[in-house]
Amino acid sequence: MLVTKPNRDADFRCLASSCPDTCCAGWEIVVDEESAARFRAMEGELGERMRAALITVDGEAQLRRREDGRCVLLNENNLCDLHAACGEGALCRTCRLHPRFVADYGARREVMPGLSCPAWIETYLLDEERVTFITEETGDPIGYTDIDAALFFKLYRARAQAIEMLQDRSLTIAERLHRLLTLAAELDSEREEDCSPNGILPAYRKKLALLEILTLQWRELLRQKGGTPYPEAELAPLLEKVLVYDVFRFFLRGVYDGRALPWAKYAVFHALVLRRLSRHCASKKEICEVIRLYSKEIEHNAENQEALHRTLCRRSGRWSMTGLLKAMDE
Template identity: 30%
Template sequence: MKHYFPKYCEKFRCIANLCPDSCCRDWDVVVDDTSFDFYNTVKGEFGDRLRSLMTIDEDGDRIFIRQGEKCPFWNSDMLCDIYINLGENHLCHTCKEFPRITQDYTVFCEHTLSFACPEAARLMLESDFDTGFATDIPQDLQTDYSTTEMNFLLSARKRTFEILSDCKMSLSERLCRLLAFNERVQNMLDDEIFDITAMPTDEYKKQSCGDASFIFDLHKSLDIMSKDWLCELEATADFAKNNTLSSRFDRPLTAYLDYYVRRYYLSAIDSFNVISTIKRMVCAYIVTAYELERLENPTQAEVVKILQGYSKEVEHSYENGELLEDEFIFNPLFSTDNLIGIL
């Protein structure tokens, strides 16, 4: 099996207690079966503590019981007691792997990092465009999906990357082209036309369609962990009513949207839905670009915080993902033409 790694994956190291927004806070930590079995063998006071601080949540997952919205093993020095007492090898799978993301497509794997981690976000924002991704696979491989369809998606994704990285255009224009191109790709998927030689164009027509308030309204309805983030969202929504976007932040926003393509585009091999990835990118762009504009001259650390915060609040919730998908499918405000109109 071939593995694809962007260069920033090799550079990542957890910065532990120096992290400005630790993954030991706010989120539930799911304890995998292997770790659970080992924790049941740990003797002494620490073993008793381990076992007393696990429970089953409403989804049926075994988790650590949060204390004050943080992992109970995240100590006052902002370090992990499990790591200290048992070593890195006995962290549960979630803690050992995050923010590393592995996407297994049977005959190849692609690796990336989650933007919800501040250090990973910093590395991705500081990296140049990276070609560490698959572009085609042999047709005769044994897979549980159509290799013809996968090669069609890989070709469409390659073109998507090319449009996104074309800095001769503003990012808003690139997003218009991405919407138009991938709407046509979606139509080909729907009709089961997987002809790479007939790859559609990215030409589009634009008709002004009002403001982006409906995008902010959708985000306000999501499952939000942080009250501070919700307050920022509401302030940004008000700001967006009377202000327009510049291209000052196109570079970091392009890096962020590149991550979206890497992480979500090929999910269409199962969902047969490629346009939703682009619509998620447009939503992320609108919210974060206006937030950056509102700050006028944000530092690099503030840019990282805004993009990382959006990823943490919006991406890492199945409920949020399902709500976004439903709106993209059933709400006409999120039609491709309407989204092109507000960009």
């Protein structure tokens, strides 16, 4: 199998007990069948804890959470007792991979750590160098994925072109967003109708507020209005990294429905929202926290991501391609 990762993946190091957040609280931790069977067969006191920690929700095994949302295996130092006792290899697939997202396309696997992780924010987002990707061949078995190979490689080539363009610093962010949308629209041979007079920005807060909200910080951020535009020269490098991240992670999903444009719009919407929310930030550190919260609220909630994607599939009105283009000037 060919595995592609960002070049900085090898530099990623978990902050462990020093992390200002924890990936072991706030969301469901799904346990794969192999790990669940292994947990149930463990002996001794730890085995009893593991069996007590396992629950079944909608037919799938999960790790139990306390009332405050923390995994029952997470101790007061924000460390996992299973990891401490048995090592990383003892973890279930979800915990072993986190914060990395993994996508398989036949003989190809793509890996990208999530922007919800403070350690990855430091490693990836604050790196001033352009992002490159490394592909290595591994001995992992090739999974079966029912995709159109011709469409996949068409999207694959277009994505490489898009990532190169998004890191062309002779272009403004607005120019890069315009070119990304145009590339995807041409790829889909799609023409969208004119947008409503108001564009998307008057509606983005309402749309995001209607999704399931995980943290109080995100709710409070969406309630803030006004603010002063953050200097574009300082904001642009962060938006560039976010755009490359989104295009790498999501653009190839167009292979499943034959449409790349909604995923290009997803990246553009993300950038526009961050630019608007940065009005309430006084430093890059605060902007990075907004980026982290967006990832935690949207990327790690399948229902939220699907709801936003459905909205961006619309071909007319404020959520159309032209609606997004208009929002660049708002």
